[in-house]
Amino acid sequence: MIERKDYLEKLKKWKDKDLIKVVTGIRRCGKSTLFELYMDYLKSTGIKENHIIAINLENPDNEFKDYKELYQFIKKQIKDEKNYYVFLDEIQNVPEFQKAVDGLYIIKNVDVYITGSNAYLLSGELATLLTGRYIEIKMYPLSLKEYAQYYEKQIDERLYLDYINKSSFPYALKLDQTEIDEYLDALYNTILLKDVAQRKKIADITALKAVTKFMFNNIGNCLSIKKIADTLTSDGRPISVHTVESYLESLVECFIFNKVARFDIKGKQYLQSGEKYYATDVTMRYALLGRRNVDAGHMLENIVYLELIRRGYKVYIGKAGEKEVDFVAENKEGFAYFQVAYTTREETTLERELEPLKNINDHYPKYILTMDIDPIVDFNGIKKINVLDWLIK
Numbered sequence: 607m608i609e610r611k612d613y614l615e616k617l618k619k620w621k622d623k624d625l626i627k628v629v630t631g632i633r634r635c636g637k638s639t640l641f642e643l644y645m646d647y648l649k650s651t652g653i654k655e656n657h658i659i660a661i662n663l664e665n666p667d668n669e670f671k672d673y674k675e676l677y678q679f680i681k682k683q684i685k686d687e688k689n690y691y692v693f694l695d696e697i698q699n700v701p702e703f704q705k706a707v708d709g710l711y712i713i714k715n716v717d718v719y720i721t722g723s724n725a726y727l728l729s730g731e732l733a734t735l736l737t738g739r740y741i742e743i744k745m746y747p748l749s750l751k752e753y754a755q756y757y758e759k760q761i762d763e764r765l766y767l768d769y770i771n772k773s774s775f776p777y778a779l780k781l782d783q784t785e786i787d788e789y790l791d792a793l794y795n796t797i798l799l800k801d802v803a804q805r806k807k808i809a810d811i812t813a814l815k816a817v818t819k820f821m822f823n824n825i826g827n828c829l830s831i832k833k834i835a836d837t838l839t840s841d842g843r844p845i846s847v848h849t850v851e852s853y854l855e856s857l858v859e860c861f862i863f864n865k866v867a868r869f870d871i872k873g874k875q876y877l878q879s880g881e882k883y884y885a886t887d888v889t890m891r892y893a894l895l896g897r898r899n900v901d902a903g904h905m906l907e908n909i910v911y912l913e914l915i916r917r918g919y920k921v922y923i924g925k926a927g928e929k930e931v932d933f934v935a936e937n938k939e940g941f942a943y944f945q946v947a948y949t950t951r952e953e954t955t956l957e958r959e960l961e962p963l964k965n966i967n968d969h970y971p972k973y974i975l976t977m978d979i980d981p982i983v984d985f986n987g988i989k990k991i992n993v994l995d996w997l998i999k
Contacts, residue, residue: 608639626739628728630724640745645693659692662695698727771783775887801856813845866923871925943970948977
């Protein structure tokens with residue numbers, strides 16, 4: 607097992623706190639393994655095995671007809687006043703699961719941990735019922751740094767290329783290239799059919815796949831729902847704006863894509879149009895598009911986006927006058943601005959990347975991240991640095 611240290615430390619931090627710990631993320635990103643690692647940690651601190659109750663609700667042996675049955679099954683195992691640790695994996699498989707979770711939460715000596723592969727887990731009734739009583743830990747597949755640590759290698763361009771060719775899903779580390787392609791295809795179809803089509807009761811799978819394919823082919827491009835519908839319709843796949851909107855919401859909810867809104871840097875306000883979408887795993891596009899026409903620049907942009915999210919930033923697409931800044935990253939310390947380009951060795955490319963950052967009049971840090979192996983250069987406060995050096999920090 608790969609020790610996901612950052613996520614493990616977050617669980618340790620919230621141990622025995624009066625909050626439900628909710629771990630969300632795309633299927634197969636490592637949520638179940640994280641629970642195994644954390645349970646090993648609990649045992650190492652002296653917690654008895656019979657005070658750890660773990661149920662994987664994807665397992666057919668653990669089927670419960672409703673929340674009451676699940677709740678009673680767990681409650682029967684609580685036999686004394688010592689602390690119990692309850693782990694419910696893929697909890698969304700139980701009808702009205704939120705009621706069971708709420709019932710367990712109010713038992714004083716129970717610490718509750720749940721996972722789900724759909725953002726719907728934290729919407730609707732659950733959010734209403736548990737407002738202020740849970741902490742969400744968003745989990746992603748392996749970062750480039752974690753990937754390098756597994757292979758005990760330094761991050762360099764060769765390793766980066768392996769990373770974007772082989773997949774960031776932990777299980778893919780055990781597979782060869784042919785097996786990885788088959789695994790990604792199977793995983794993609796499972797997510798699409800089980801987490802999207804089945805839950806949303808979508809009958810037209812062909813249309814759903816067409817929208818998904820379009821999105822993977824346009825990672826990092828500024829899109830509107832109308833543009834997607836018009837393009838697919840003109841390509842001979844008639845689809846309404848409403849249907850595209852519904853499908854996109856579902857693809858974001860199941861974590862295949864991440865929706866990134868735009869931000870007016872000068873006015874410090876959020877904009878309502880011109881969103882972009884980035885994939886949670888860039889290699890999943892191979893399941894739909896094959897390994898042709900890969901845009902190396904947009905792939906790199908996607909990797910940077912995911913790293914900013916992992917580091918706890920809120921991320922937006924920046925509008926600086928008439929120009930665009932790839933990423934505006936916000937945390938408690940303020941903002942940071944990032945341009946991402948595979949190379950800026952050509953003077954015209956460098957100037958194009960610098961111009962939007964020059965239009966920003968505040969004193970927050972500004973960066974250009976590239977694959978160029980050059981000394982760090984400072985252009986009047988705008989630092990150009992190697993993206994692999996940045997990713998390893």
